[in-house]
Amino acid sequence: MSTYDFIIVGAGSCGCVLANRLSAQSKHRVLLLEAGPSDRSFLKGFWTHLPIGYGKLFTDASVNWRYQTESEPNLQGRKMYWPRGKVLGGSSSINAMVWARGFPTDYYAWNQVARGWAWNDVEPVFRQIENWSGASSAARGHDGPQAVFDTRNDAHALSENFIRAATSLGYPETSDYNGTDFEGVGRYQLSISRGMRASTARSYLHPIKSRPNLTVITSAEVTELNWSNNRISGVSWQKKGRVHQAVAKNEVVLSAGAIGSPLLMQRAGIGSPELLSELGIPVRHANSNVGANLQDHLGADAAYKASVPTLNNELLGWPARAKAAARYVVSRRGPLSLSGNHAGGFVRSQPSEPIPDLQLYFSPMSYSRAPSNTRPMITLDDFAGFLVGFNPCRPTSRGRVQITSQDLRAAPSIEANYLSTEHDRQLMLRGMRIVRQLAAAQPLAKVIDNEMSPSASVQSDDELMAFVEQAAWTVFHPCGTCRMGDNPVDAVVDATLRVNGVPGLRVVDASVFPTVPSGNTNAPCIMVAERASGMILRNY
Ligand SMILES: Cc1cc2nc3c(=O)[nH]c(=O)nc-3n(C[C@H](O)[C@H](O)[C@H](O)COP(=O)(O)OP(=O)(O)OC[C@H]3O[C@@H](n4cnc5c(N)ncnc54)[C@H](O)[C@@H]3O)c2cc1C
Structure with a gap:
């Protein structure tokens, strides 16, 4: 021994x-x-x-x-997949x-x-x-062992539409949510170095x-x-x-x-x-x-069919993939060099909140067909689409x-016991409403064909809550x-x-x-x- x-x-x-x-x-x-x-x-x-x-x-x-x-x-009695x-x-x-x-x-x-x-x-x-x-x-470290990549010049162009939609609703924009301005929306920072995880x-x-x-x-x-x-x-x-x-x-x-x-x-x-x-x-x-x-963060999102090309178009089909691969090999940039989350940030679900209580995610791709019991991730939609999602920052369910x-x-x-407090349920509702408001704001509305999920028929609090119960996922x-x-x-x-x-x-x-x-x-x-x-x- x-x-x-x-x-x-x-x-x-x-x-x-x-x-x-x-x-x-x-x-x-x-x-x-x-x-x-x-x-x-x-x-x-x-x-x-x-x-x-x-x-x-x-x-x-x-x-x-x-x-x-x-x-x-x-x-709804779902067993959640936890990678x-x-x-x-x-x-x-x-x-x-x-x-x-x-x-x-x-x-x-x-x-x-x-x-x-x-x-x-x-x-x-x-x-x-x-x-x-x-x-x-x-406010930031520049010579530590852990690379943190600023996606400012690399995030998908539609990230700008997401950020403008948020600012048009009065949410602040932040240039560095890990620096002095942790409140607001912006491009995500990623643990990526030279195009590699x-x-x-x-x-x-x-x-x-x-x-x-x-x-x-x-x-x-x-x-x-x-x-x-x-x-x-x-x-x-x-x-x-x-x-x-x-x-x-x-x-x-x-x-x-x-x-x-x-x-x-x-x-x-x-x-x-x-x-x-x-x-x-x-x-x-x-x-x-x-x-x-x-404890865990529970998230939900809305999926939109887009009227303009999204990352789906850059990743679907061999010609598009070959182009993305060539770009990656030559420059270590492009869609293969980033994760699915391009923009997001931290906002208050209502003005009376003292600090942000929701995290937002903008993903310029959509993948609405799920392998059973897993959060859909691998099979992209074969048309242009994107996701706008969120999770409550400090859930109280245990x-x-x-x-x-x-x-x-x-x-x-494993019993996550999600949504076992009224606080968490209310925040899921407010989050869904904010996602809807973002999508309705002109900078995003102009690139949306229609809402695929939850879909326009889901409107009342009860309907939105039922959607959350049936579709919410772990944020891991x-x-x-x-x-x-x-x-x-x-x-x-x-x-x-x-x-x-x-x-x-x-x-x-x-x-x-x-x-x-x-x-x-x-x-x-x-x-x-x-x-x-x-x-x-x-x-x-
Ligand atoms: C799909 C996914 C997406 C995520 N996305 C993000 C994100 O975008 N940003 C973010 O900040 N966080 C994200 N997270 C969460 C974040 O990665 C984790 O919180 C963090 O990595 C946990 O670190 P840890 O050291 O606690 O555990 P882990 O990193 O999970 O390490 C535990 C290790 O212990 C090993 N191990 C377990 N049991 C044994 C055993 N009996 N014998 C030997 N080895 C064992 C495991 O194999 C594993 O390698 C994500 C997580 C997942 C799974």
């Missing part, structure tokens, strides 16, 4: 950052275990790195955990690449429950992370993978956290049907994501005593917060994640299932992310977020991992 100073479970957004920072000190021996394959394998590597490859990886079991929720009671990355880079290797830090108020709220996570604590870290390609600004595997791991004190093992699924003298002393994992073990002299760090981390803890006897007893698992540390507090058996292969139970931001907090009664980890009552174990991933940030979650994950690395290194 090998011994390391640190064992990191999961090479996702957070795990790759930790592997880099912890192994930067040559005295530390670091083992990074990832259940999925390398992101550089033949063919898969191609789609992982090509930004538009997002659609290809969306349901690909070789790089994706393809979770499913339980029947959601407030979404999660299972590959070096984790979900940052399969995500839609929108870069959003969240609002200062998000982190003031974190700081209320876990001291040391206020905006003043985290803002300098965001700057250190970023390699921002846009205009030089004191900038996952954390690419930004943090590959440049340092040959360090002699870092061992990276792929296709290695951690099956157990091992106990010794009432502390977590190491892990067991399976690779090609064989079981392996390693010992962690200092700590095991769970970075298996908001689903994976609580599941591993529950299997190790850390969790709700009722659940563990029911499944015949000895309770090693009772804490019912493990797997609870699950769900949970639980193992269902001692058997590793048994699917977990599950978090909160091992939340941090100063009070061990309602937290899983403390403010330094050590698991309360379980020596030798830390959690560093989206599961420690006490509340979901107002924007997308990848940037906050990277920030959390950067800060956690500092905390860990200071301890050892």
